[in-house]
Amino acid sequence: GENVEQHPSTLSVQEGDSAVIKCTYSDSASNYFPWYKQELGKRPQLIIDIRSNVGEKKDQRIAVTLNKTAKHFSLHITETQPEDSAVYFCAASFFGNEKLTFGTGTRLTIIP
Amino acid sequence: DAGVIQSPRHEVTEMGQEVTLRCKPISGHNSLFWYRQTMMRGLELLIYFNNNVPIDDSGMPEDRFSAKMPNASFSTLKIQPSEPRDSAVYFCASMEMPSGYTFGSGTRLTVV
Numbered sequence: 001g002e003n004v005e006q007h008p009s010t011l012s013v014q015e016g017d018s019a020v021i022k023c024t025y026s027d028s029a030s031n032y033f034p035w036y037k038q039e040l041g042k043r044p045q046l047i048i049d050i051r052s053n054v055g056e057k058k059d060q061r062i063a064v065t066l067n068k069t070a071k072h073f074s075l076h077i078t079e080t081q082p083e084d085s086a087v088y089f090c091a092a093s094f095f096g097n098e099k100l101t102f103g104t105g106t107r108l109t110i111i112p
Numbered sequence: 113d114a115g116v117i118q119s120p121r122h123e124v125t126e127m128g129q130e131v132t133l134r135c136k137p138i139s140g141h142n143s144l145f146w147y148r149q150t151m152m153r154g155l156e157l158l159i160y161f162n163n164n165v166p167i168d169d170s171g172m173p174e175d176r177f178s179a180k181m182p183n184a185s186f187s188t189l190k191i192q193p194s195e196p197r198d199s200a201v202y203f204c205a206s207m208e209m210p211s212g213y214t215f216g217s218g219t220r221l222t223v224v
Contacts (some may be wrong), residue, residue, distance in 0.1 A: 042217075043215040043218055044203070
């Protein structure tokens, strides 16, 4: 089955700087890659996703890049703000297969 | 739409007791997932249903765990008998392709 590895497990960034979280996956058939943000005590919420026919997708300060050859994808947050502090999870699945495999999460802390 | 609704939000029970967690998915979503989240193991998929039919229950820890989806608007996860190691946050999520998951608010279970 699919295996998703996520790094780093913790990340501290000065407010205003950029943050990058990286994930690798094992199943070359995977073609759907969402990212979830989970604030303390809250539910995970979808913030951005990318499909394998696209190499990059951007939504305001958040962007995701995908390298299918290397089987890795990354989340980029620019101009970080205190409200970006949360745990971020990457995930992967084969489109048409509903089952998502999640990474182990990255705890991002924005230092004011 | 009210989103995915889970109940109860918190449950404290004694070891050996039966626990039932409930979930109402978003209307029209045809896939439903039960996840368990702990610090040590992250987000673990327990079971998922498609059109009310269990598709993959390989994540169910043992026979003490059971899940049902009698209709498109309701699912239960039952633990009998409960043990302290079952303490975790249990999330229900629903999905309609091609969107990602929508998680409920979770049930924080404490078994003492």
